[in-house]
Amino acid sequence: MARTRVPSEQLNFRSAATGTHLLDTYLEDTEKGGLTLSALLSKLFDDATGNIDAFTFTYDGSLGNEKMFLKIGTDGAVNEIASFTQLFSDLNNFKATALADMEVKRADAEQSAAEALASENDAETAQVASEAARDASIAARDLSQTYANQAFQTTPTVIQQGILISQLHGSLFDGSTL
Numbered sequence: 001m002a003r004t005r006v007p008s009e010q011l012n013f014r015s016a017a018t019g020t021h022l023l024d025t026y027l028e029d030t031e032k033g034g035l036t037l038s039a040l041l042s043k044l045f046d047d048a049t050g051n052i053d054a055f056t057f058t059y060d061g062s063l064g065n066e067k068m069f070l071k072i073g074t075d076g077a078v079n080e081i082a083s084f085t086q087l088f089s090d091l092n093n094f095k096a097t098a099l100a101d102m103e104v105k106r107a108d109a110e111q112s113a114a115e116a117l118a119s120e121n122d123a124e125t126a127q128v129a130s131e132a133a134r135d136a137s138i139a140a141r142d143l144s145q146t147y148a149n150q151a152f153q154t155t156p157t158v159i160q161q162g163i164l165i166s167q168l169h170g171s172l173f174d175g176s177t178l
Helices: 023-030 037-044 085-172
Strands: 012-015 019-022 055-060 067-072 078-083
Touching: 012 023, 019 023, 023 037
Parallel strands: none
Antiparallel strands: 012 019, 055 067, 067 078
16 A cells, blocks of 8 residues: 655644744754753653752752752753852851850849849848837837926926925025034
């Protein structure tokens, strides 16, 4: 049985985005770097899962060598894209400074608390002394009032006694040569 074939130069590919293309030329243009379209797509997609596998980021977190790397495709070179060494060094310095400052603040707070306690104790002692002085003042006032009352009550008696003594003294020694 005879077959009729259409030469590939006569097959057209119509794209809604880019228009009509000769299929043979269109497929040849997809081949880059001497690789087939299938090989090129394998560089972008994982053959087992079909997931996009175009970029691989890795991170080296060893102390003093913190860096991020990028690999494009499955056989691309690994390139350093960022170094975090200085950043982590600065962060560690800031952390050490902050911890030292916090320790100074803690010691200051502890000293302030001790001084506040001492001030509180001094205030309580002063209050006790003030209350004792007040009580002594009240007692002295009461005692002086008592003595004043006694003096007031005995004044007429003392005056009378003075008069009697002066009368006796005047009568006894009146004209005497003693």
